[in-house]
Amino acid sequence: MTSSRPKIDFDAKIPNNVDLASDRKLQRALERWQPNFLDWWGDMGPAVDTKDVYLRTAVDVGREGWAHFDHVPMNEYRWGVFLSEHDPDRKIAFGEHKGEPVWQEVPGEYRADLQRLIVIQGDTEPASVEQQRFLGATAPSLYDMRNLFQVNVEEGRHLWAMVYLLHAYFGRAGREEADQLLARNSGSDDSPRILGAFNEETPDWLSFYMFTYFTDRDGKYQLGTLKESGFDPLSRTCEFMLKEEAHHMFVGTTGIDRVVTRTAQLMNEHDSEDVAGAGGIPLDMIQKYINFHYTVSLDLFGNESSTNAANYFTAGLKGRWQEERRKDDHVLTDDAGAVDAVRDGQITTTEVPALLALNQDLRSEYIGDCSNGLKRWNRILEKHGIDARLSLPHVGFNRQVGAFAGQRISPEGKMISEDEWQRNEGRWLPTEVDKTHVRGLMHPVLEPGKIASWIAPPTNGINDKPVDFEYVHFN
Amino acid sequence: MTVVEDAPAPTPGEQAHPETVPQVDFDTDPTRYRHWRLEVDGETAWVYLDVAEDGGLVPGYELKLNSYDLGVDIELYDITQRLRFSHPEVRSVVLTSGKDSNFCAGANIRMLAQSSHPWKVNFCKFTNETRNGIEDMTAHSGQTWVAALNGTAAGGGYEMALACETILLVNDRSSAVALPEVPLLGVLPGTGGLTRVTDKRHVRKDRADIFATKSEGFQGPKAVEWKLVDETVSRKQWDETVRARAAEAAATSNRPADAQGIELPPLQREVTEDAITYPNVRCAIDRQARTATITVLGPEPGTVPESLDRIHALGADFWPLAMTRELDDLILRLRTNELDIGTWLIKTQGSVEGALAFERVIAEHSGSDWLVNEIRHYFKRTLKRLDVTSRSLIALVEPGSCFAGALLELALACDRQYMLEGIFEDADEEQEPAQIVVTESTFGAFPMGNGLTRLQSRFYGDDETVAALHERVGERLTGAEAEEAGLVTDAPDDIDWEDEIRILLEERASLSPDALTGMEANHRFVGPETMETRIFGRLTAWQNWIFIRPNASGAEGALRRYGTGRKADFDKKRV
């Protein structure tokens, strides 16, 4: 019992729309967890010493509420718990429970699966904060630094959202899992984060933009499938998280926009592809970073053919992207699908029951979405009169998970020998030289309105503020 | 179990449909017996098996040759209970046949062939329990059983005799003892037969092998030589010898000569669609959740009888006996009639003080008074029924419960124990936090089939913990203390309770019932093997495996082909 602990004024400290003030269960869980979270934020959160940052805080789910801007000291950020609006008539849209009312409690039969899904999602949120811990020190502008911190606090809030579900619905086991989310750390030898991609460091800002474009986008798609869940609190939580995730994508998309723009400007200024000497990032280097981040993100979708995904779907735990807009029976027991395969040295496909092909289905949606960015960046090149183009490598390139794991496949999708791979790897993926060059460009620019050499300034500020607004105050 | 020699050919594909299986009632009394006669003559009771051919519990077979079905066994169980409680003067029991031609041909084969698998399993379990009970009577009740085989005892007939302390077989050059299940039916003598031949009668394993594969068995002299029976007696000397052996057995008894028995009146039981209610035990069935909540109502503190005379005067109304009878009946009914109800939630309700007060009465007198002694052993056997019940058993220890001493055994028999720490904060009435109490009885009064106490089984290999708990006899343990002491699985508080229990039950309900049955049986019976655990764990498990194999129950299997004139067609692969 916790009666001796000082009471926390929950509604003031933790903006929420889950009636925290009258939920003893949640209060008890959060009373214990919140101090640990703050400790974690202190130890593992942004390492730059700031006074306050111009941040958006969600104080409600309504249109006005979820984007409330102000300068706030980061350790006083109010991480809230929000679910999107409750729809009392919502029905399960797929699987064997299709048509039944959604669950407001965790069905015991699916406790383990749901808990696992939430833990895996929850584990990625603080992981990215940890990965980006030192980036603030080399921000190319105050605007970018502020965006980084915005992403960080929101990933922190996403952690809260998952912890809320664990605390509110999974009893003692849920509380223990919530503790573990703070105990694992990105890149730790003893207790690393669950997914491989979240144990890689984010050493520079190009990687950060790539991460927010490609890897956060995986998160968006995972959230999109969980938004379809028959477990209503999960669905509503994820729906609200997706709003914030959109901003993270924006940081990635416009970040790469600005890098490409700057590179194009330098290419034109110097009439040369080699803009490294001029303090820029050459186009082929950008391409290598795309190749790397895109392919490690593809790995996050798991095996093309997956019985887990099939079970989750059938059970009503995790749907497809835009499930309700799809024109089929939403049960899929009689349908077939094709998944990638490598047979006799050939890249081909295998027909499997549609239920088994759901991971690839989701990955295809993701790939389609990723290619939009490429179109955008190539338009920038085109506008600058540059003929070279950026592209997504073949889905089988550089893969560690699934049908292509262990295969040597070129970015163009050709099966190649180990020899050929070794000879070309440095042309396709970032080399130590590339990384050193990019890292070498990372110098902080802390003067309002000023920008680093390797990136173009943003076209607009945040929340209608000018670009040279003092987004971050220092002590 | 075995053989009705002239069984008519079963119709291929014939199987009892679940809906034709009746709701089984375990109530009976001597005025209603159809298959047995009970005659009490001074210190010896004569129990005659005299099966009514047309008295089968389920339509579809005739109980020829003194073969039996569950209905016959229910009456035998009633006889054992009446002898214990209503006939304290009885010191030996002669089990014999009321027919001229044979003793007993065992379980009815047509009945077995037409029965569903669960029916067969439940039938065999109950049969086993009754036979163990007969041995328990010899061991602890001063009522020694003598089998007087005045004709052939085959299969289950011989197994019944094996439960007796002494076996006499008439030597008439035709009567024999036999276990023909393997050679004739392709199944096992599965209600203790194989086990008792070796473990109790110490027949050499090669001889046991011959005996169990020789359908006609052995007549008297050879049966004696191989220790299958104790004595073989000519027809001329039969009656006299049987009487003499009965008298000798009676002489060893410690039963008082002048004791007055008590009546066992019919149980007061109200059965509705989803509830079975007795004065001291309540059961509520949730068909959707597939759970039964069993609440044992404890005694009130003020109702403890002040004297032994008063206990005897109360008789069947004496709370421990009344409660045990009701619980026994409930277990049997749920087990047989409610196959879909996979989880039983065990609760108690009443005052800890009251439970402890009754406990003291039992402890004080069970060594000296025959009735109190019987009640203790009856509760012991009822707990053993729980131990071998193929349902998930979950104890819920809540405020207002009285898991103290003997009643704590109910919780310890469960697969898991959940105890509320603190109280339900929004309860209407004022509550005291739940408490549990170990007492002396926790340490030996109610051993399990494996010979260990439930506490020893729980802490198997950890005598230190058991010894440490012994130091805490009488202490009222709260949820946190009980969890710390390892007596409960978990002690959630009010905030967590509802979710934890709900999720646990829903999760449980989603698991394979077969895997759960196997898992639970494995976990409940740790440590040493006894004849009892070998019968339930080894013999029965093998039998149940054989029952579902095509070689026994397939259309061409031995069980189905028996009596058709056609040989079984075996899949010859050894598995």
Ligand SMILES: [Fe+2]
């Ligand atoms: Fe996130």
Ligand SMILES: [Fe+2]
């Ligand atoms: Fe994100």
